[in-house]
């Protein structure tokens with residue numbers, strides 16, 4: 041009953057919220073950092089390392105012992121804690137984590153493709169456009185929530201996006217949105233580059249290019265951190281890619297190491313945020329993925345797309361001043377990727393409208409005007 045009442049309250053406050061958002065406190069000092077890690081499976085996030093994959097010679101890169109020492113454990117809790125300690129110690133206690141299907145808490149992509157461009161487009165537009173059906177799709181014809189933010193007087197020029205993958209220049213329609221999108225091997229070209237930024241440009245340009253149109257996450261991360269510290273965005277997007285690249289290559293060890301490194305970066309980002317006067321206690325961190333991967337047939341963990349069962353299954357975590365500490369959400373529910381865009385807008389105190397429909401936000405995140 042208590043639960044029912046709570047749900048009722050949430051539903052009611054949400055119904056009122058769209059209206060309120062029109063004249064919301066849009067001059068508040070809220071900030072948001074959106075993070076994605078490409079194709080990282082909910083199975084590994086919630087259950088930790090999968091022994092049956094780690095034990096297979098073709099996936100463990102000749103180091104099953106090292107893998108077991110680093111990420112092994114008797115229980116799921118132990119294993120996931122080893123893989124992503126900051127996520128489970130801090131985000132899962134101070135924030136909210138969605139998508140643990142063991143509790144019937146489901147998040148799926150609504151788009152039928154289960155690969156990257158349609159997934160990111162769904163995240164940022166709040167909408168599934170049937171025209172967006174390939175990774176080679178040209179500039180996104182749909183307004184994203186980041187583009188919307190960049191038209192708001194209080195946020196204009198304070199929205200930045202960093203991505204390991206070249207396609208984000210198109211997904212976020214850099215030209216039309218006016219958002220600086222530093223993707224793959226793009227150089228930082230801001231006014232008054234810092235010494236660190238100049239050095240990062242050189243390192244990045246001269247680094248090994250393992251995947252052609254995608255760089256190592258470390259460059260994307262350092263570029264984004266430097267911007268966070270020096271240019272103080274109100275809205276920052278960081279898109280990491282290695283979890284997808286290593287899994288396509290069948291390298292489970294490198295895939296887990298990439299997730300483990302991401303966890304360290306989440307801690308670094310959060311510690312900076314909480315030590316900086318502009319960001320402290322008024323910044324939300326939201327983390328998700330563009331698609332899932334195989335698991336029903338174990339060997340298919342390397343792959344995704346509409347032929348791979350389960351590849352539409354994703355997860356999401358959020359932590360910040362406007363998200364009550366629900367922790368790991370264990371209530372049965374069905375959410376969709378298209379709900380993230382309006383969730384992000386509401387967390388900033390805005391109501392996202394565009395030339396296309398925008399799905400409702402996830403209700404248990406609280407908008408600041410409520």
Ligand SMILES: [Zn+2]
Pocket residue numbers: 079156284288344
């Ligand atoms: Zn992929």
